[in-house]
Amino acid sequence: MENEKIEIKQASGRPMLTWVGKRPLRYVTVFPAQRIESFKPANDAEKRIGDLWNDWPSAYPKGGLLFHGDNKEVLAHLLANGFRSKVNLIYIDPPFNTGVDYIRKVTPRGMKIEKLEGDGYSFTEQIQYSNNWHIDAYLQFLYERLQLAREMLAEDGIIFIRMDVHFGYYLKMIADEIFGQDNFQNEIVVNRIKKNVTVKGRRTIPNAVDYLYVYFRSLQAEFKNVLRQLPETKPGYWHNMDSPAIPGPRRLTLGGKTYYPSPGAHLKFPQTQAEEMWNKGLIRENPKTGMLEYWVQDKDYVNLDSDWTDIPGYTFKTGYPTENAEKLLERVVQVGSKRGDLVMDFFVGSGTTAALAQRLGRRWIGCDINKGAIQTTSKRLQTIILEQIAAQKRSSRKGELLPGNEKPTPAQLSFAAYRVNDYDLQLQHDEAINLACAHVGITRTKADSFFNGTLGNSLAKIISFNHPLTLMDLDEVRRELEARPEETRDVTVVALGKETAVDAWLDDWNHLRKKGNLPNKINVIELRTDPKYGKFFEHKPAEARVKIHRTARKIIVDIQDFISPTVIERLQRQATIPVPAIDDWRAMVDSVMIDASYDGVVFEVAHSDVPEKKDTLVSGHYELDYPGTETVVAVKITDVLGEEVIVAQKA
Ligand SMILES: C[S@@+](CC[C@H](N)C(=O)[O-])C[C@H]1O[C@@H](n2cnc3c(N)ncnc32)[C@H](O)[C@@H]1O
Known part of the structure; x- marks a missing residue:
C-alpha cells in the first residue's frame, strides 16, 4: 500500500489570524x-x-x-x-x-x-x-x-x-x-x-x-x-528662582529691594537679565513667601505621542x-x-x-x-x-x-x-440592463455585440425587460452559438420572467448537450422569482399608522403600526433557519425622524431616534415643543432595508 500523502500548504512567512470562513476578497461586484x-x-x-x-x-x-x-x-x-x-x-x-x-x-x-x-x-x-x-x-x-x-x-x-x-x-x-x-x-x-x-x-x-x-x-x-497644541487654560506658571545646579548670583536687587535665595542655593538669573525680566513682569516676589519667582511660559505646542x-x-x-x-x-x-x-x-x-x-x-x-x-x-x-x-x-x-x-x-x-444598490426605481431600459448586470454580478464585455457580458465562467445575455423570455429569444441565442463553433462556455440568460413553452425547449437543449458531451448549456435567471436574485422589480411599499396631535405646549407623535412587505419577504427568502414571527412593528424599523415644520420639500430633522445597536428598538412615542403656530408635522420612518415612509399632518 502506498503511503498516504498529506498536503501541507506552504506557510506564507508571516503570522496571520484565521477564523471560520476566512477568505480573501478576490473580486467584488460593482454596482451603479x-x-x-x-x-x-x-x-x-x-x-x-x-x-x-x-x-x-x-x-x-x-x-x-x-x-x-x-x-x-x-x-x-x-x-x-x-x-x-x-x-x-x-x-x-x-x-x-x-x-x-x-x-x-x-x-x-x-x-x-x-x-x-x-x-x-x-x-x-x-x-x-x-x-x-x-x-x-x-x-x-x-x-x-x-x-x-x-x-x-x-x-x-x-x-x-x-x-x-x-x-x-x-x-x-x-x-x-x-x-x-x-x-x-x-x-x-x-x-x-x-x-x-x-x-x-x-x-x-x-x-x-x-x-x-x-x-x-x-x-x-x-x-x-x-x-499638538497645549490647552490654553495652562499658559504657564510661576517657578521659584532658587537654582541649586547652576552657579548664579547670591543676591539680586530688584525694585529697590534685595532678595536672597534659600540657604545653599543660587539665584537663576544674573542682575541685568533679572532687571529686564522684572520690568516685563516676568519676575515677582511671591506674595506668601516673599521669595523671588519667575514666569515659565509653557510652549504652545509639544510633540505628539x-x-x-x-x-x-x-x-x-x-x-x-x-x-x-x-x-x-x-x-x-x-x-x-x-x-x-x-x-x-x-x-x-x-x-x-x-x-x-x-x-x-x-x-x-x-x-x-x-x-x-x-x-x-x-x-x-x-x-x-x-x-x-x-x-x-x-x-x-x-x-x-x-x-x-x-x-x-x-x-x-x-x-x-x-x-x-437601490432597486426601487422606475428605470429606463438601458439603466435597467446596467442595474441588472450589477445586481446579478455580470461583468460587462462591451466588445461583444450579442452577449452583454460574463457571469463567472458563462456568457451572459440579458433579455429586454419589456417582454418575458420567449422561444424567439432562445432561437437567437442558438443561432449566435452556431456562429461561434469555438465557443465552449455555458450561457446564462437573464430575463424578468419566461413563457411556459420555454422550459421544454431548455430541457431538450440541455439534455442533448449533456448526452452528447457538448458545450453551451443554457441556464436562466428569472429576476422576478429567482430565489437568489429574485424580486428585482416588484415592490410593495411600506406603510405606517401614526397619530399626531398637539397639546398647549407639545406636539405628540405616536407610531401605532408599521409594516414593510419587503422586509418580511426578504426574511422569508433568506430563511435557511426558522424565522421568528415579528410581533412588534419596531423590529422592522431602523430609524424615526421628525420634522416639526415640514415644508413638503426638504426634510429638516428636528428629532431623530436612531438606535445603533441592533437589539435596541426605536421608541415610537415622541414629544416635541409646539412652535406656537399651526404647522405640518412630518414623521419619516425608515425600515431596516432603508425604505422610507413619510406621514405628514397638520398640527
Ligand atoms: C461607530 S459608528 C461611526 C461613528 C462616526 N465615526 C461618527 O463620528 O459619528 C459606525 C457606523 O458604521 C455604519 N455601518 C455599519 N456597517 C456598515 C456598512 N456595511 N457599510 C457602511 N456603513 C456601515 C453604522 O451605520 C454606523 O453609523
Missing part, C-alpha cells in the same frame, strides 16, 4: 450609484474653490460625496469609477461587532438570526456558539473592507482605524496582514466614555480608552503634522450614537493630510470626519449604510458649508483674505449624496 440629493447653495461655488480638482473623475461633481449603501458595494463602485489610489487619508470607526448583520442579511431589531452562507452550523448550534459565530463574521466583515480600503489609498496615503479593547488585537493582526507590518505606525490611545460600574450585579472596571491603529499605505507616506487622552474621544453634539469628538478628528485630519487632500470615512456615522475635512479645507467622501447617518451627516455638512459661505462673504466685504490656519479656504462649497 444614483444621485439622491445635491446641496449647492452658492452659484459660483466651483469658482471659489480654486484648482484642486484636476484628478477628479469627470462623472462626479466637484464637491463632497456622500454615499448611502453598504461600504463594500460603495468602495467597489468607487474603485471602478476612477477613485482607485486617490484617497490620501482614511479614518474609520467601524461598529464594534454590533452591526455584523449589516453584511448582507436583513435582521429585524431585537432578533438574532444571522447565519453565514454555507456554514455548517444548525440553528441550535448557532445559538450555542453565537459569540464565536459573531466574531468570525465580524472579522470577515472587517477583512474585506480593509482590503478595499487599501486599494483606495494613494501610495502615500494613511489609514486610521478605531477599535475598542475587544477587537483591537484582532484588528492589528488583520491590518498587519493587509497593509504590511512594516507600514504599521502607531497604536494611539483615545478616550472613550466610561460606562457603568456594575454588570448584572458584578462590579467591573470600565474601559477608559479605545485604540487608533495607524498604517501607511507605503513608506512613501509621512505624517503631515506631529505637534501615542497618548491622545488629552482630548475627548466621543461627543454627543448631533445626537447620533457613537459620534466621535471633533477635537479627535481635527487632530487626525491634521496629522494625516494636508489642505486639498482627499479624506474618506466609509463608516461615517454622524459625519464627524467629513465635517472636519470640510472645515480644514480638505476634500471628502463619506459612506454609511444607515439612512439616519446619511441624514445626520448631510444636515451637518449643510450647516458648515452655509457658515463657510457666510464667512467668505464677510471677509470679502472687508477686503481681507480668509484668516490663515484656523479657517482654511474650503476645498468645496457643495456636496452630493448618492445611493448605491
